[in-house]
Amino acid sequence: MASKYMKIYNEIVSEIQNGNIEPRSMLKSESELMQEYSVSRDTVRKALNLLERDGYIQRLQGKGSIVLDINKFDFPVSGLTSxxxxxxxxxxxxxxxxxxxxxxxxxxxxxxxxxxxxxxxxxxxxxxxxxxxxxxxxxxxxxxxxxxxxxxxxxxxxxxxxxxxxxxxxxxxxxxxxxxxxxxxxxxxxxxxxxxxxxxxxxxxxxxxxxxxxxxxxxxxxxxxxxxxxxxxxxxx
Amino acid sequence: MASKYMKIYNEIVSEIQNGNIEPRSMLKSESELMQEYSVSRDTVRKALNLLERDGYIQRLQGKGSIVLDINKFDFPVSGLTSxxxxxxxxxxxxxxxxxxxxxxxxxxxxxxxxxxxxxxxxxxxxxxxxxxxxxxxxxxxxxxxxxxxxxxxxxxxxxxxxxxxxxxxxxxxxxxxxxxxxxxxxxxxxxxxxxxxxxxxxxxxxxxxxxxxxxxxxxxxxxxxxxxxxxxxxxxx
DNA sequence: TAGTGGTCTAGACCACGGG
DNA sequence: CCGTGGTCTAGACCACTAG
Structure with a gap:
């Protein structure tokens, strides 16, 4: 349940929600994240894919990943919110x-x-x-x-x-x-x-x-x- | 643009929409799809991940992938539908x-x-x-x-x-x-x-x-x- | 036990952006 | 040119299901 990529995903999500990562700024690159978490590139990419799906980041070929400016009060959006x-x-x-x-x-x-x-x-x-x-x-x-x-x-x-x-x-x-x-x-x-x-x-x-x-x-x-x-x-x- | 996994995704989507694949039935297994399309497992899995994300299939560990019964008239759902x-x-x-x-x-x-x-x-x-x-x-x-x-x-x-x-x-x-x-x-x-x-x-x-x-x-x-x-x-x- | 999907790794090549 | 992300491969091990 607590897979490596899920841990990475959750950590980055909370950093974004806490404001530790600035909206509109560049997220760490894939290779930096590989080193930081001591995992393979594929594992980092799984976490980043989820972040992109859920509207936290936008990935740009050749540049990097931008942290999107999520209005916290609107979020999360299309979940199963009870x-x-x-x-x-x-x-x-x-x-x-x-x-x-x-x-x-x-x-x-x-x-x-x-x-x-x-x-x-x-x-x-x-x-x-x-x-x-x-x-x-x-x-x-x-x-x-x-x-x-x-x-x-x-x-x-x-x-x-x-x-x-x-x-x-x-x-x-x-x-x-x-x-x-x-x-x-x-x-x-x-x-x-x-x-x-x-x-x-x-x-x-x-x-x-x-x-x-x-x-x-x-x-x-x-x-x-x-x-x-x-x-x-x-x-x- | 026309990556391998996108081709697989699109083919399976149209087979589901055409009714060539029965709803509630089992989709081909990952290894069968690997052979059918002559690709690696990862490529098959990328396509299947998209199918699951978009509500076409449900994957079950140890069993396989079930084709969901999509009411065609409701679909696609939360897209950018114009x-x-x-x-x-x-x-x-x-x-x-x-x-x-x-x-x-x-x-x-x-x-x-x-x-x-x-x-x-x-x-x-x-x-x-x-x-x-x-x-x-x-x-x-x-x-x-x-x-x-x-x-x-x-x-x-x-x-x-x-x-x-x-x-x-x-x-x-x-x-x-x-x-x-x-x-x-x-x-x-x-x-x-x-x-x-x-x-x-x-x-x-x-x-x-x-x-x-x-x-x-x-x-x-x-x-x-x-x-x-x-x-x-x-x-x- | 055999077959399925889930996770993880290491390495390769490509496409794109910017200095 | 280098660093970025995008695609693809081959192989390993695990967890789960079913006969």
Whole structure:
């Protein structure tokens, strides 16, 4: 897990985030890094490739690697950022209210989205997220019970992801997000501090394990004025 | 440009997209691919890394690589997808109306977003995008004139990106997108077929060249009911 | 045990940028 | 010219999966 190139990657990332490495400056060259870490060039290059993928540096043939000027508050960008990570970054006082926590039989909607049969059972979790005193996000999560045998209110109030990855040891592989804007539902209006808005931003999230089985479906419903999504993209080359 | 691993990547991508390789099936092993393409293992692995990064396959230690079941209509996902690529994928009849095309002196807003001084000149392009007979997107583009000396109505009606990358030879490195939802402006309502909506989805796009200079700022304003954004994300590993 | 992918090494040649 | 990053090779050892 703690491969050499991952250590190099993590060290450089924290140096950039701490400001020890100046944005817009040149990163050490590959050969310097080889000596510094006593590794082969390929190992250095693996670390640099990850840094480039994640938007920390830009590599230029014949010149070197420039450290990009990342606005820390926008970062990280297109990760699997959960509410807990998000709220830690935003700072403001946050709370989570568990409105519903139950095992349900899947309806057609769930069978379509979660790849479960009508004999399986599914955890349904409905949570309201409050930031700075305002109820802004309505999260509806569905898990296949096969993977998550037990679930408690306490876990839901904290971070379900942490429980799943650390306690259950399930390995999340990848996720697909779809963002759309819809008319707000009665449920949205009932649970959220809605003021004058009649639309809602819906982020559908499909989470897959490393063995490619679909494991969780989440709908995250955001008050439109508070929604913000940042994405970093590279040309395919 | 046409490196060996890129050829392998492209071949496998098109085989997946054509359906020649079944989703959920096992991809050929690394050693098989080495023989098939007569390359070293490292070269095969470079191609496979890209395929995994882009969401085409999932690699499993000890087993092999599974071909993921990509919904073609959602794909590609978090690229630098321009309107032209987008409309080609959506199929429907599309049109572009150039509403404004001028060299302007930058105001405070532009100086902040485009890194230009008050003596530079900036291209301003305002375009309305029509899909299926409905005017749905309002694109406002700003380019530093330093990089784009000339710009015509014809280029704007086609694809500015194509002109920039192929004709001018500028190399786009990366881009940052910020998605928010705002109250619709008078300009939005004037130019778009707006029906009953009063909100608009704003996609701010900052495009950088390979040498990390900010080159273009774009605001893409979408009618909320027609907006859809798909993102594919991997765990940091 | 055999086959798969994951990491690491050492060395080669090329393309590009700048003095 | 030299130093940079980009590509490619051959070989080694490890970790994991499955029969």
């Amino acid at each position: 509410f807990k990570e998000l709220s830690e970054r935003m700072g403001g006082r946050t709370r989570t209210y568990v409105k519903e926590l139950a095992l349900v039989k899947p309806n057609d909607f769930l069978m379509k989205h979660l790849n479960v049969s009508k004999d399986d059972e599914v955890w349904k979790v409905v949570r309201v997220r409050e930031i700075g005193g305002k109820k802004i996000i309505l999260d509806k999560d569905y898990f296949n019970r096969k993977f998550v045998p037990a679930l408690t209110r306490e876990i839901c109030e904290d971070s379900i992801y942490e429980y799943i990855e650390n306690k259950l040891g399930l390995k999340i592989g990848y996720a697909k997000k779809v963002i759309t804007v819809q008319k707000a539902s009665e449920e949205d209006i009932k649970y959220l501090d809605f003021d004058k808005f009649d639309m809602i931003v819906v982020v559908k999230n499909y989470v897959y394990l490393e063995d490619t089985t679909l494991f969780q479906y989440t709908e995250s419903r955001h008050r439109p004025d508070k929604f913000r999504f940042v994405d970093f993209a590279r040309r395919s080359r | 309107f032209k690529e987008l409309s080609e994928r959506m199929g429907g009849r599309t049109r572009t109306y150039v509403k404004e095309l001028a060299l302007v002196k930058p105001n405070d807003f532009l100086m902040k977003h485009l890194n230009v001084s008050k003596d530079d000149e900036v291209w301003k392009v305002v375009r309305v995008r029509e899909i299926g007979g409905k005017k749905i997107i309002l694109d406002k583009d700003y380019f530093n004139r330093k990089f784009v000396p000339a710009l015509t109505r014809e280029i704007c009606e086609d694809s500015i990106y194509e002109y920039i990358e192929n004709k001018l030879g500028l190399k786009i490195g990366y881009a940052k997108k910020v998605i928010t939802v705002q109250k619709a402006s008078e300009e939005d309502i004037k130019y778009l077929d707006f029906d009953k909506f009063d909100m608009i989805v704003v996609v701010k796009n900052y495009v950088y060249l390979e040498d990390t200079t900010l080159f273009q700022y774009t605001e893409s304003r979408h009618r909320p009911d027609k907006f859809r954004f798909v993102d594919f994300a991997r765990r940091s590993r």
